[in-house]
Amino acid sequence: MAELSYETTRPATRRAGRHWARYRAGYLFVAPAFVLYAVFMIYPFFQSIYLSFTDWNGVEPVKTWIGLGNYRELFHDGHLWEAIKHNLIWVVIGTIAPMVLGLFLAILLWRRPRGFTLFRTTFFMPQVLSSVVIAIVWGWIYNPIFGLLNEALDRIGLESVSRGWLGDPDFALYAVLGAAIWAETGFVFVVFLAGLQNVSRDLLEAATIDGANAWRRFWDVTVPQLANVVTVLGALLLIGGFNVFDIVFVMTAGGPNNATEVIGTYTYTEAFTQNRIGYAATLSLVMTFISLVASFVFIRLRERGEA
Amino acid sequence: MRHRSRPIVLSLAIVGLLLGLAIAPIAGGGRANAQDTVELRIWDQFTGPETEVVDDIYAKFTEAHPNIKIVREQFQTDDMRKTVNTALASGTGPDIIFYDAGPGYAGVLVNAGLLTPLDDFAAQYGWKDKIAGPSLEATSLNGKLYGLPLQVDLIGMYYNKTLLDKEGLTVPETVEQLKTFCGQAKEKGYTPIAFADLDGWPAYHQFSMTANDMIGPDAIRALLLQNQGNWNTPEIVTAIKTYFVDLKDAGCFSEDANALTYDDGNDLFYSGQALLHTTGSWLVGRLQENMADSEIGFVPFPQIDGAKGRYWVSGVGSAFYISAKSEHQAEAAQLLDYFFSPDVVKRWVEEAGFYVPVQIDTASLNVTPLYKSILDVLQGAIGGDTQFGYNVDVLAPPQFNEAMSDGFQAIISGDKTPEQLAAELQAAWEAGMGAATGTPPT
Numbered sequence: 001m002a003e004l005s006y007e008t009t010r011p012a013t014r015r016a017g018r019h020w021a022r023y024r025a026g027y028l029f030v031a032p033a034f035v036l037y038a039v040f041m042i043y044p045f046f047q048s049i050y051l052s053f054t055d056w057n058g059v060e061p062v063k064t065w066i067g068l069g070n071y072r073e074l075f076h077d078g079h080l081w082e083a084i085k086h087n088l089i090w091v092v093i094g095t096i097a098p099m100v101l102g103l104f105l106a107i108l109l110w111r112r113p114r115g116f117t118l119f120r121t122t123f124f125m126p127q128v129l130s131s132v133v134i135a136i137v138w139g140w141i142y143n144p145i146f147g148l149l150n151e152a153l154d155r156i157g158l159e160s161v162s163r164g165w166l167g168d169p170d171f172a173l174y175a176v177l178g179a180a181i182w183a184e185t186g187f188v189f190v191v192f193l194a195g196l197q198n199v200s201r202d203l204l205e206a207a208t209i210d211g212a213n214a215w216r217r218f219w220d221v222t223v224p225q226l227a228n229v230v231t232v233l234g235a236l237l238l239i240g241g242f243n244v245f246d247i248v249f250v251m252t253a254g255g256p257n258n259a260t261e262v263i264g265t266y267t268y269t270e271a272f273t274q275n276r277i278g279y280a281a282t283l284s285l286v287m288t289f290i291s292l293v294a295s296f297v298f299i300r301l302r303e304r305g306e307a
Numbered sequence: 308m309r310h311r312s313r314p315i316v317l318s319l320a321i322v323g324l325l326l327g328l329a330i331a332p333i334a335g336g337g338r339a340n341a342q343d344t345v346e347l348r349i350w351d352q353f354t355g356p357e358t359e360v361v362d363d364i365y366a367k368f369t370e371a372h373p374n375i376k377i378v379r380e381q382f383q384t385d386d387m388r389k390t391v392n393t394a395l396a397s398g399t400g401p402d403i404i405f406y407d408a409g410p411g412y413a414g415v416l417v418n419a420g421l422l423t424p425l426d427d428f429a430a431q432y433g434w435k436d437k438i439a440g441p442s443l444e445a446t447s448l449n450g451k452l453y454g455l456p457l458q459v460d461l462i463g464m465y466y467n468k469t470l471l472d473k474e475g476l477t478v479p480e481t482v483e484q485l486k487t488f489c490g491q492a493k494e495k496g497y498t499p500i501a502f503a504d505l506d507g508w509p510a511y512h513q514f515s516m517t518a519n520d521m522i523g524p525d526a527i528r529a530l531l532l533q534n535q536g537n538w539n540t541p542e543i544v545t546a547i548k549t550y551f552v553d554l555k556d557a558g559c560f561s562e563d564a565n566a567l568t569y570d571d572g573n574d575l576f577y578s579g580q581a582l583l584h585t586t587g588s589w590l591v592g593r594l595q596e597n598m599a600d601s602e603i604g605f606v607p608f609p610q611i612d613g614a615k616g617r618y619w620v621s622g623v624g625s626a627f628y629i630s631a632k633s634e635h636q637a638e639a640a641q642l643l644d645y646f647f648s649p650d651v652v653k654r655w656v657e658e659a660g661f662y663v664p665v666q667i668d669t670a671s672l673n674v675t676p677l678y679k680s681i682l683d684v685l686q687g688a689i690g691g692d693t694q695f696g697y698n699v700d701v702l703a704p705p706q707f708n709e710a711m712s713d714g715f716q717a718i719i720s721g722d723k724t725p726e727q728l729a730a731e732l733q734a735a736w737e738a739g740m741g742a743a744t745g746t747p748p749t
Contacts, residue, residue, distance in 0.1 A: 024315060025314035025315055025318060028314070028315055028318035028319065028322070029314070029318045031318065031322055032318075032321060032322050032325050035322070035325075035326075057415060057419075058392045058393070058415075059392040059393075059395070059396050059415055059416060059419045059421065060418075060419045061396070061419065061420070139568075142566070143566070143567070143571065144561070144563040144566050144567065145561075145563075145567070145571065145575075163563065163566075164561075164562070164563025164564075164565060164566025164567070165566060166505060166565075166566045167504075167505060167563050167564065167565030167566025167567065167716075167720070168563075168565070168566065168720070169717075169720050169722060252505070253506070253507070255505065255507055255565070255712070255713070255716055256504075256505070256565040256566075256716035256717075256719075256720060257713045257714070257716040257717040257720065257722060257723075258713055269709070272388065272389055273411070273705050273709065274411075274705045274706065274709065275392075275411065275415055275705065
């Protein structure tokens, strides 16, 4: 009897019906996560786009449409360009430094020397801490009166270098960045360590036989085999660098005098202190757009390099 | 087919459970109670040691009014600022809030029509006779009263009398004396003033003191409340320069002030490393806790040469507001009036450590000498004997406060001149308030 009813339906819906029947449980299992994703990611994303065309202050009952007004304001907003500049510095240094340091540490532990487990755990530890905790503790380290950094510098005779790190407009950004690099290197290290497991020992032996020195072996044999890892890590660090917020906010809140202002902190202050939700939505879209473009370009370049 | 339906049932159950968990709080919270019981939801910011006193005060009100139930939620200031807008706009939020009085906070809610004007209730309960006029001004907008200020702040200069006596120094009365004092203190190895500006807002109070001194409270009031006047004047430039340039050059505070948090500054004063602390009366509780063995004095900022006078600076931080969407306006007003009844005021003052802007007999209070001296100063203003300056940041729009925060940090680091900043302050003021409506009376 069941066969007869199948014969009368159209081919496409028959396929869809069979697809649904077979994967029903799968869809239903995914449903809760998808609902959460839709409610907390997809819907707010489109609402942000809508809000960026208004000058809503977060509480007025009416959201006034102003078209491209916010976008026009963006181009003349010196504060934003200042923040983007800081993000660029962050992205460049904050991508290269953890990669170099992480790779260096991974190579040191590649052959599983004595104390491997201890070192690997120690190097990875910063990843276990929340960024707020990292920000607070590094804030203490940088404190001009009782901080460890100035204390250490003074003791080794470098008093001229010690200063109010988070209060000095010339150094504050790099000080915060330093704390972030400390936090990120552990993650990069662990990923590289895993990546190194896939580097062919045979090729290295062959290179040694051919007379390549340690540097040539590293640069011409090891690194190319880590290409995919470098791409993934680079993209993650890039996006992270454009989206950075919490560590900056807790350490300096963007100060002193906007010396450490990044797009994230600027968006926050515009939204919640200046009550300009519309403009803040625009800023957040800018941040998303820049991250997307940067990581897209980066991945494309890497992929083309591999071909 | 039986074996296939179990995963479906399971996943439907999970989805149902998750959605149910998500919806339940929303459904439960809005439910009306039994006919006679009124539920008043109050959001306050009393998260410190005073919270127990607050609980007790609420409980005593409920005892006296059995048909009213108080549901209380406490917030840290920052958390409240982030959530109160949405909560009140939604219509399912609290009935009463204890919130910042300034244009960037309660002002935004007033303009969105989310707070109830209190003039009728004020007439009914006689609030305008009970509560000090200037404090009520701070919580009024467009000629209507919106908030009841529970707490005023007094800003001046604390000095560690014990240490000063020990070192043979006297507390400076003029800025010239202050500069000399700073030199002497530095020689003895002290940091003269515990000024720390990483957070940006401590500078607001320094500026409030010098600006009020330079152009006088009447002119500041005209600017803040009536938008009459201009910040870009030589007197304001002098106000900025006196604290952030001259005192810095005289070595009165750390060169690294931008790198020190407010708590760092407090620690300098508590530990006796700093001799003076230019900040507000909110610190008294912590001073008494951390410096129980020292005698602390509190005076206005030293006299500036060429200034209109030497004034205490006062301001309202937060006040009680009633949500316009609350269904229990009368009961909410009843509770607010209870807060200002004489017995409860005494408890606020004695037990919670608040400076309530009402007339009270300080002699009968059981409080420490430092606290009493501040209360006496405030009573002088309420009685009309002393004129106070106006704390600027609580009455200024957020653009102006941001310009102050960034600007003073820039002056300290030498990246901006007082002249430039005065012009920027005026521009930020106009951006937030519109162009001036007139010039103040001279």
